[in-house]
Amino acid sequence: MTATAQQYAQLDAWIDAHFDEQVKFLQALVQVPTDTPPGNNAPHAERTAELLAPMGFVAEKHTVPEADVKAYGLESITNLIVRRPYGEGKTIALNAHGDVVPPGEGWTHPPYGGEIHNGAMYGRATAVSKCDFSTFTFATRALESLNVPLKGGVELHFTYDEEFGGEMGPGWLLAKGLTKPDWMIAAGFSYQVVTAHNGCLQMEVTVQGEMAHAAIPDSGTDALQGAVHILNALHALNTQYLQVTSKVEGISHPYLNVGLISGGTNTNVVPGKVSFKLDRRMIPEENPAEVEAAIRQTIAEAAASFKPPRGGHALQVDVRRMLLANAMKPLPGNQPLVDAIQKHGDQVFGEPIPALGTPLYTDVRLYVERGIPGVIYGAGPRTVRESNAKRSDEHLVLEDLRRATQVVARTLLDLLQ
Secondary structure (H helix, E strand, O other): OOOOHHHHHHHHHHHHHHHHHHHHHHHHHHOOOOOOOEEEEEEHHHHHHHHHHHOOOOOOOEEOEEEEEHHOOOOOOOOOEEEOEEEEOOOEEEEEEEOOOOOOOOOOOOOOOEEOOOEEEEEOOOOOHHHHHHHHHHHHHHHHHHHOOOEEEEEEEEEEEOOOOOOOHHHHHOOOOOOOOOEEEEEEOOOEEEEEEOOOEEEEEEEEEEEEEEEOHHHHHHHHHHHHHHHHHHHHHHHHOOOOOOOOOOOOEEEEEEEEEOOOOOOOOEEOOOEEEEEEEEEOOHHHHHHHHHHHHHHHHHHOOOOOOOOOOOEEEEEEEEEEOOOOOOOOOHHHHHHHHHHHHHHOOOOOOOEEEEEOOOOOHHHHHOOOOOOOOOOOOOOOOHHHHOOOOOOOEHHHHHHHHHHHHHHHHHOOO
């Protein structure tokens, strides 16, 4: 059965009529902090389940064992699944994550206030991606308000491990056999449907020298100088990476960033140990094993070429992989999702919705790796920078939320009739 213009209009009208309720739902989600780290995210899952219950949505609570979570480096995770079966046919999973990076400094609005100013809601996760808890919930409710025969079903997957890589979020649900959808749509932005994304390799490098009194520095080996020597070699790789380009629209070239450095014991002591953490973004065409091997070789060669003071010890370097997230590559079965979102995005937003790649990495790859075709689409602006995601004053234009919800609801109707 083909959906009608009248049905699309009914979906739009239901979302308009319930939009104040949708905004309050999002505010309540934003007002429960989920800073990761430290990653105490079970309370937010409990609150989400409480908010869903009056809507008639029963959230299954799947608690990841405490020992597994703590070994992973977080405190608590409870992932939620809301199952809405309609009949024989394909199941569409709608996934959004509730964990967020800590707010940081520089906010002019409370980071967990959910305050609304000039048509936008401010707060951590308003744009990435508690907003799409709201988008997906109200799109599903709108779909069901039509009271028309539907096939297949919808599952809401609200998970809490995207910022750490997803293995304890969607990865855990999928590995345990708790879900096996046929398609999936994950939290994203409104003005493009994303079909591919970069991979990410994160590593911790520990440089061991030998402490010494600052008055007699030659009696030790400065681990900080050694680390700087290695860092210079790593950063020089970015010039080479400019020559490695992707054929995926929206993705340019690889990049290496060092985002965290720690070490030393006191101002008057030559540092004996320094650690840093690097993030290497991999384009879909790259082989992750080869990328990791090349970085390890660069580090080893730089460490070997560092000359300690006469009588000092050579540097000892330990390299530990923290995360290896594969790139998301388009699966042929994702075309119905792309077509429906583009059609309705064009109609609702009044402009073309391109299908492209993104240099970010997400936990969508975990579905795609298991053969589940997926795309990234949800509520938000054209770029991450416009939303201030992961920066101070993150915000979401509420009109984007309204229209993205309409696009998703229409898409669900097309795919499940």
